[in-house]
Amino acid sequence: MRRNRMDNLNTKEQNEIKLNLDTVLEILGNPTRRAILSKLAKIPHSTSDLHKALGISRQAVHSQLQILKEHNIIEKIDPDERGGKYRIKTNLSISLNISPDYYNINYDIVEIEPKSKKMFLSDGEESIDYTDKSPSEKIKYLGERIMNIEDGLSNLDSRRKELLQRKESFIIQLKNLMKKKFKDKLSPKKTEMDNLELEIFYTLFFEMSRFQQKINIDHLLDELFFTNLDRFSRATHRTSIEELLRELSNTIDVLKRIDNDFYFVF
Amino acid sequence: MRRNRMDNLNTKEQNEIKLNLDTVLEILGNPTRRAILSKLAKIPHSTSDLHKALGISRQAVHSQLQILKEHNIIEKIDPDERGGKYRIKTNLSISLNISPDYYNINYDIVEIEPKSKKMFLSDGEESIDYTDKSPSEKIKYLGERIMNIEDGLSNLDSRRKELLQRKESFIIQLKNLMKKKFKDKLSPKKTEMDNLELEIFYTLFFEMSRFQQKINIDHLLDELFFTNLDRFSRATHRTSIEELLRELSNTIDVLKRIDNDFYFVF
The missing domain is CATH 1.20.5 (Single alpha-helices involved in coiled-coils or other helix-helix interfaces)
Known part of the structure; x- marks a missing residue:
């Protein structure tokens, strides 16, 4: 299915494809595409330049350039010119940390408008x-x-x-504390809901600044369930999250409830 | 072809697959796999837990877990237990910056041995x-x-x-300087070799600390050509890089030649 998605990009109809994290990671997972981007960041290259420099077929270069172009990562410098050169037109920045007790992905994908690029270049402070x-x-x-x-x-x-x-x-210490606190609940057998309760708790601590003050339950839903939920499942999950937050707020001081809103207080 | 590579992972024979950047980016390009990792970083989950939590089929969860397991990103806590729970066993950290005039990818992929994990946890400074x-x-x-x-x-x-x-x-200013310096060479038509000469120059500046002091031509080769070159092309490219470095060192003071070695001096 993923394969098909990439292949479809070669049709002309879809030439304004929104970049998201999935797509960017998939695009950069290919070493040829990375090689092309690394070259373009140094010097604009045409299909033919890249074919010679990378020693891969013109057709292969062409199809990778199409994918990059249709995702607005690169552009032709002179769009009317046959055999023209390409340059990068997007700022991508991704930082990703995954470890046994921590998961965080930050990303920033900005398509560069000619105007903003100019602004960026004329950064006064750095003129020498x-x-x-x-x-x-x-x-x-x-x-x-x-x-x-x-x-x-x-x-x-x-x-x-x-x-x-x-x-x-610190998160590991927190986990140990919670294990003790929830000991009765956790043994002999966790239920799905207890799992979710702990997950909510850790999610709040993984990205504390995101959940500080009033807790945005939609953010929490996105963090916990990822997949594109239909409206009905979303509402159901929302109800259980609220219920679990209520329960958590009874045992944990840093989580306060005021009416139906929850506040993470530090 | 990429698709096949991933599918092949489901065969039992290949269960010690070396993680590299391509593989990691490809693995993380899939939102379900990211959702699974984000959950496991909070609490160990079994196939069945994940199936319920993510609302996707048991078979789909199973095959994603297999891929993660065979790449040594996750492991079963009790390998003998049927329906056991999984946890993450790798430290992945990737930072990636791509923009019109800059390209840099840094990554660090470390499989955690039980021993080193323990060391990490008993970090004395942080015991409270x-x-x-x-x-x-x-x-x-x-x-x-x-x-x-x-x-x-x-x-x-x-x-x-x-x-x-x-x-x-600064790199943009450098590029403007070089355009003036190489003006005669660059017009009316760049040759492949001139392109490569400039690329070598910018590569040195993109990651200066890597090329400081004596320039490691193998590093430069890897940066410039990426693909797994056969020994013959490698030797050919090496010769042209050396030739271009010699030429560059004649025009640019910060690049010094001593015998057949090149030094980047700051």
Whole structure:
């Protein structure tokens, strides 16, 4: 089925396809498409350039370019030109962390409008006055600044990793606490509802800032059930979530109920 | 072809499959598999739990679990138990940034051995002495700490975004400089080799820290050509890269040649 979805993209009718996480991950799961994007991020290439550079058939390059184009990830620089060159026209940023006790995917997919691209490039703060420098000096200067940024990025990454590990270790402690608290309920056999109750609890803690203050039950539903629920199942699940939140709020102080709304208080 | 690869995983023979970026992205491109992982990160679930929770057929859940298991992403807690529960056994972390002038994918995929997991959990620094606290106070305490960490993470993320934007803006300036420098070469028509020369140059700047000091030409080859090259094409490409690096080192001061080695100096 997934295969078919990708293949269908080759029909002209569907040339404005909304990018979502599934599609982006699927597109980037293919090493040839990644290779193409990596090349285009450096220099615009035509089908024929890519065919030569990657050593794969023109037809294969063409069909991958079509997929990327129909998802608005790339565009032809001069759309009327036969054999014209392609460039990237989307900002994709995805960060993904999955481990035994933690799951988080963040993503940001923005199609670049010519206008916003211009704004982005003319970022005032970064304009450099180096009129008196030779081209070589300029290159060196830019290189040094890029190098500093890379050091900064790698510092941020190690701090991020550290924080994520600490977060996971706190979540593990929380899980141990909850196991004790729910001991009677959990043995000898969990019911579906008890599972869901704990899941609701952990979901609140996995992305606390998202659920801070008044808890948006629709967000919680999306987090817990993913699949496109029909209206009826959505309502049913909503009712059980509300019931379980009510129950949780009776045992756990940080969850407060006011009328039919729930608040996560820290 | 990709479809087949995934389907083949259902045969018992292949149950130690090495995880690589392609596979991980392909696995996570499926929303049902993501839903399963998100659930398992909260609470171990059996096939039957997942079938009820996600509202999809037992057979569909089973086949997704098989794929995840055969890639060593999840495991059964008690392998001998029929209908046992699954948990995640891998640390996956991927960060990915693609934009018109920048391409970078970082990933870290670590299968967790029971031993290392234990080490990770007993992280001394984070053990908290709260013997005098009630369970509710403990939950509140942990919640506050997790909240702080989330604030920290979101700060890091916005600084990261900022740095990446600055890096991209420097790379754009670099590209403009190089366009001037290579003006004669670039017009009226680029040759393949000139393209590659610029690509080499930008590749060095995309991940400067990777190429600092002596340039590892094998890394450069991997970055530029991706596909699994046979030994002959690899040697050919190597020769042209060396030739182009020699040429670049004649025009660009930050690239030094000593004997047959190249050094990127900042």
